[in-house]
Amino acid sequence: MARLKVENAWVEFPVRLTRNISAGISRTGGRIDFERSVVTALQDISFELREGDRLGLMGHNGAGKSTMLRLLAGAYPPCRGRVTSVGRISTLFNTMPGLSMDGTGRENLITCGLQLGLSRRSILAKMDEIIEFAELGDYIDLPVRIYSAGMLTRLGFSIATSVDPEILLLDEGLATGDAQFAQKAEHKLHDLIARSSILVIASHSESLLANMCNRCVLLEHGRILSDGPAQSMIESYRASVVESARADDAEALHRAYVLATDMARRGERPPLDLEEQGLRYALTVAPDDAGMLQRYVSVLIAQNKAVDAELEARMILTVLDKDPSRTELVDRLRTILAGSPVLSSAIHHRAITATAPAPVVDD
Numbered sequence: 622m623a624r625l626k627v628e629n630a631w632v633e634f635p636v637r638l639t640r641n642i643s644a645g646i647s648r649t650g651g652r653i654d655f656e657r658s659v660v661t662a663l664q665d666i667s668f669e670l671r672e673g674d675r676l677g678l679m680g681h682n683g684a685g686k687s688t689m690l691r692l693l694a695g696a697y698p699p700c701r702g703r704v705t706s707v708g709r710i711s712t713l714f715n716t717m718p719g720l721s722m723d724g725t726g727r728e729n730l731i732t733c734g735l736q737l738g739l740s741r742r743s744i745l746a747k748m749d750e751i752i753e754f755a756e757l758g759d760y761i762d763l764p765v766r767i768y769s770a771g772m773l774t775r776l777g778f779s780i781a782t783s784v785d786p787e788i789l790l791l792d793e794g795l796a797t798g799d800a801q802f803a804q805k806a807e808h809k810l811h812d813l814i815a816r817s818s819i820l821v822i823a824s825h826s827e828s829l830l831a832n833m834c835n836r837c838v839l840l841e842h843g844r845i846l847s848d849g850p851a852q853s854m855i856e857s858y859r860a861s862v863v864e865s866a867r868a869d870d871a872e873a874l875h876r877a878y879v880l881a882t883d884m885a886r887r888g889e890r891p892p893l894d895l896e897e898q899g900l901r902y903a904l905t906v907a908p909d910d911a912g913m914l915q916r917y918v919s920v921l922i923a924q925n926k927a928v929d930a931e932l933e934a935r936m937i938l939t940v941l942d943k944d945p946s947r948t949e950l951v952d953r954l955r956t957i958l959a960g961s962p963v964l965s966s967a968i969h970h971r972a973i974t975a976t977a978p979a980p981v982v983d984d
Contacts, residue, residue, distance in 0.1 A: 622671075622672050622707065622708075622818075623671075623672050623706075623707060623708030623787045623788055623818035623819050624669075624670070624671055624672070624705075624706065624707040624708065624819075625669070625670040625693065625704075625705075625706045625707075625708075625788055625819055625821075626668075626669045626670075626704070626705045626706070627666050627667055627668055627669070627692070627693070627702070627703075627704050628667055628702050628703050628704075628705075629665055629666070629667055629701065629702035629703075630663065630665075630666045630667070630692060630699040630701065630702035630703065630704055631661065631663060631664050631665065631666075631699055631700050631701040631702055632661075632662045632663040632688055632692055632697050632699060632700065632843075633654075633659045633660065633661050633662065633700045634659060634660045634662060635658060635659050636658060636659065636660050637658065652664070652842060652843065661843055662685055662688045662697075662843050663685050663688055663689060663692060663699075663843045663844075664843050664844055665702075665844065666689070666692070666702070666844075666845060667702075667845075668838065668845070668848060670788075670819050670821070671819070672818045672819065673818070673819075673835075674819050674820070674835065674836060675819075675820045675822075675833055675834040675835045675836065675851075676819075676820065676821045676822070676834060676836050676837065676838065677822055677823075677824060677829075677830035677833070677834035677836070677837040677838075677851060677854075678690070678821065678822065678823040678824070678837070678838060678840060679824070679825075679830065679837050679838065679839045679840065679854065679855075679858050680839055680840035680841055681841070681872055681873075681876060682872070683842075684840040684841050684842065684843070685840045685842070685843040685844075686823035686840060687714075687792065687823060688843070689821075689823070689840065690712070690714065690790045690791075690792060690821065690823055691714075692704060693706075693710070693788075693790055693821060694710055694712045694790050695710070706788060708787035708788050708818060708819070709738065709785075709786065709787045709788065710786075710787070710788045710790065711737065711738070711784040711785075711786035711787075711788070711789050711790070711817075712789075712790045712791075713781050713782070713789065713790070713791045713792065713813075714790075714792045719732065719733050719736045720733060720765060720773065720776070720777060721765070722764070722765055722766040723764060723766065724764065724765060725761070725762050725763055725764055725765065726752075726755070726757055726760060726761040726762065726763070726765055726768075726776050727748075727752070727761050727762055729765060729776065729780070730744060730748060730751055730752070730776075730780055731744055733777075733780045733781075734747075734780060734783065737780070737781070737783075737784050738784065739783070739784065744783075747783050750783075751779045751780060751783050752779075754779045754805075754809070755775045755776050755778075755779040756775060756802070757772060757775065757776060760772065771802070774802075775802055778802075778806055778809075782806075782809050782810060782813050784813075785816065786813065786816065786817040786818075787817065787818045787819070788817065788818065788819045788821075789813065789814060789817035789819070789820050789821070790821050790822075791814070791820065791821070791822040791823070792822075792823050793822065793823060793824035793825065793826060793829065814833065820833065820834070822834065825876070825879055825880070825883070826883045827855050827858075827859065827880055827883065827884065828883055828884060828887045828889065829883075830851055830855060831851055831852060831855055834851040835850070835851055836848070836849070836850060836851055836854075837849070837850075837851045837854035837855065837858075838854075839854060839857070839858055839861075859880060859892070859895055862876045862877050862880060862895070862898070863877060863894050863895055863898055866898035866901070866902075867898065873898070874898060874899075874901055874902040874905075875902055877895055877898035877899045877901075877902060878898075878899040878900075878902040878903055879899075880895060880899070881895050881896050881898075881899030881900075882899065893920055893923055893924050894924070896920050897917070897920050897921065897924070900913055900916060900917040900920065901917070904917060908935075909935075909939050909942075910939070911936070911939035911940050911942075911943060914932075914935060914936040914939055915936055915940070917932070917936075918932065918933065918936050930957050930960075930963065930964060931963070931964055931965060931968060933953075933957060934954060934957050934964060934968050934972055935968060937950045937953060937954050937957075937975075938954070938968070938971050938972065938975060941954075941975050945975075951975065951976055954972050954975060954976050955976045957972070958972055958973070958976065
């Protein structure tokens, strides 16, 4: 029976620090220890997984999710504490598991399969199935250096997902190739997950974690902040992202955008407070996007929040740039100009120009 146990594990990396680096915790990553010249990537990690567990790793970029996966895989031995496991561990961190550019596709099937822990007999038994899934035709016997990027991904993904895992460690960033191959690859991946006894997946996607996991841990600066049922952890994480984004934390604003976009892509409506913060980030990238400005204003109104004159004027101006015939918006802009002396000079100038009477042309 598969089992994975982590007891008070620490992962530290020795580094060479210059004098202008201060000790402590940065916005991302682990703790920097100037005196010992190490970065503590994970500290005092403890949890246990048994057969049937599906664990999601949550947290901002640099929180320690990828390091945690590599600790569980044995790639990073703990400098303190220990990790014990029962069952075969399979890792899917990328779709290029040791590909040799000089070898043929068929030769790479064997060498990469061996690297993933498969026996030669098992590889040969799966060979035809893997080749058929990769859809490479006669190219399977040609050097992979002549493959396109899409062909390389197809080959790598086909090899990486040929394992029979008991404990599966999965990074959300696993590539699945072009759009035509993506749906087929997604089914393959879900089948692989279903066959695993224990799953640990690192992801930013709320929907993915909610659908795949029964438990989540939230990491921050290499520590476990909380551990619990997936849905409650997701809601807690979302609330923390929104709170930090409201305080103008740049990383949190981006995370809010990623979470809201992911939900919308999957056909779910993001909560208004999350969508608001996601739109704030999006408008820093495309400040004159009329559709996003209108949506942002509507989200504020739906939450009974005031819409300041500067924002409303920006929204109206972006609409008028495309459709200057909207006389009701011109009238509203005149009202804003009459009652709001706090517009920025750039918006004020644009508003004056947009509301100026049309010149009279003499016959």
